[in-house]
Amino acid sequence: MALKLGLVGIGKIARDQHIPALTADPRFELVACASRNARVDGVANFADVETMLAEVKDLDAISICTPPQAHFEAALAALRAGKHVMLEKPPAATTRHIALLQAEAQRQGRTLFQTWHSRLAAGVDAAREWLSSRTLTGGTITWKEDVHHWHPGQQWIFEPGGLGVFDPGINALSVLTEVLPGEAVVHEATLDFPENQQAPIAAQLALRTEAGVMVNAEFDFRQKGEQTWDIELVTTTGRLKLTHGGGALQIDGQPLAADAALAGEYPRLYARFAELCMAGESEVDWRPFQLVADAFLVGRRRIVAAHQV
Ligand code: NAP
Numbered sequence: 001m002a003l004k005l006g007l008v009g010i011g012k013i014a015r016d017q018h019i020p021a022l023t024a025d026p027r028f029e030l031v032a033c034a035s036r037n038a039r040v041d042g043v044a045n046f047a048d049v050e051t052m053l054a055e056v057k058d059l060d061a062i063s064i065c066t067p068p069q070a071h072f073e074a075a076l077a078a079l080r081a082g083k084h085v086m087l088e089k090p091p092a093a094t095t096r097h098i099a100l101l102q103a104e105a106q107r108q109g110r111t112l113f114q115t116w117h118s119r120l121a122a123g124v125d126a127a128r129e130w131l132s133s134r135t136l137t138g139g140t141i142t143w144k145e146d147v148h149h150w151h152p153g154q155q156w157i158f159e160p161g162g163l164g165v166f167d168p169g170i171n172a173l174s175v176l177t178e179v180l181p182g183e184a185v186v187h188e189a190t191l192d193f194p195e196n197q198q199a200p201i202a203a204q205l206a207l208r209t210e211a212g213v214m215v216n217a218e219f220d221f222r223q224k225g226e227q228t229w230d231i232e233l234v235t236t237t238g239r240l241k242l243t244h245g246g247g248a249l250q251i252d253g254q255p256l257a258a259d260a261a262l263a264g265e266y267p268r269l270y271a272r273f274a275e276l277c278m279a280g281e282s283e284v285d286w287r288p289f290q291l292v293a294d295a296f297l298v299g300r301r302r303i304v305a306a307h308q309v
Contacts, residue, residue: 002029003084003277006059008049008074009066010038013088017117018065021266027274032056034074049074053081061111061277064088067154069161072097075112079104084111084277086269090170091286093161095293098286105282112282113273116174120268121246122258127233128179130251134235136180136209141217143172144228147201147307155309157199164199166292168229169219173288175231175246182210186291189299194307201307205295 005028007014014033019040022030032044034052039045046052053059061084064074068090075085075092079101091098091114098114105112118124145168147157156162163170176184187208191200205217215233229245241250249256263271276283 003060004031006032006062008034008064010035014065017266021270025270067156069093079108086113086273102284111276114284117265118171118246119178120265123242123249124246136213139215139233141172142228142230144220144223147221158197160198162199165219165221173291177287184209186294189295191299192302192304196306
């Protein structure tokens with residue numbers, strides 16, 4: 001029997017990835033959507049999640065792809081109504097929100113799947129495997145994209161809780177925390193805030209591993225021309241480079257062929273969600289979000305030129 005699913009927050013990622021992945025997966029049946037303005041053909045549509053939960057009695061699960069500022073209320077309402085919940089990244093607006101959602105899922109005996117789609121990019125598993133037996137000596141993350149191209153009109157990114165350039169940057173941190181054999185913390189950070197916005201448009205982080213190795217990250221939303229989503233990690237016995245947001249892997253400059261049978265990030269996310277629901281388990285790892293929160297806590301603040309969304 002397919003899990004009956006309600007999708008919350010119908011915008012770019014819902015239409016580009018969630019709906020196609022759900023439509024192709026026989027383990028799910030998309031039966032309803034909740035969005036303040038948008039509508040999806042062929043399913044029941046509601047303006048808010050509370051009405052959807054009240055009206056569609058046989059929903060098994062909901063998947064939330066609103067901006068992070070709207071995650072907590074929707075997820076809490078769904079868990080309290082006894083539904084399994086899948087959360088887009090970034091997981092919420094505050095770190096306590098995630099802790100409370102995790103506790104509520106446990107209380108209700110329901111699944112909370114707090115996703116990091118970039119961890120399911122094609123090169124990431126092989127990168128983790130390669131690094132697991134090596135000694136890191138340094139690394140750089142370069143995550144530079146054009147916000148006007150990838151997030152047209154998305155003012156929420158620059159509002160409080162929208163995370164600014166950390167909205168994509170957190171993807172790099174999700175991959176780093178997945179592939180590093182140990183833990184890393186924020187050593188120093190500098191955040192560049194446009195004079196007319198509430199969230200940074202660029203950031204530089206110095207991350208320090210437990211062994212004292214530095215990984216320097218540069219995030220920038222003002223990139224024109226070539227777009228870069230790269231992680232380069234140097235070890236005593238070779239150099240690894242993940243490009244295309246984790247989608248491609250090079251070892252010592254040589255591309256490694258990806259597993260052709262591997263499904264895309266979103267089909268893999270929904271496959272994992274189905275497994276977790278069946279097993280009655282949750283998957284929550286908020287370390288990437290803690291690194292972002294810590295960058296806000298210890299980061300130096302620079303005011304830069306105004307930015308129009
Ligand atoms: P989006 O195009 O702005 O869509 C989000 C939708 O959520 C909006 O269209 C809006 O639809 C609804 N919404 C509910 N509460 C909202 C609020 N307070 N402010 C703004 N919209 C609200 O954004 P998106 O690109 O799909 O991103 C949504 C989430 O997916 C983000 O957390 C993002 O990090 C993540 N994500 C995005 C991408 C990408 O490539 N865009 C990739 C991976 C993950 P209604 O007006 O109908 O309510």
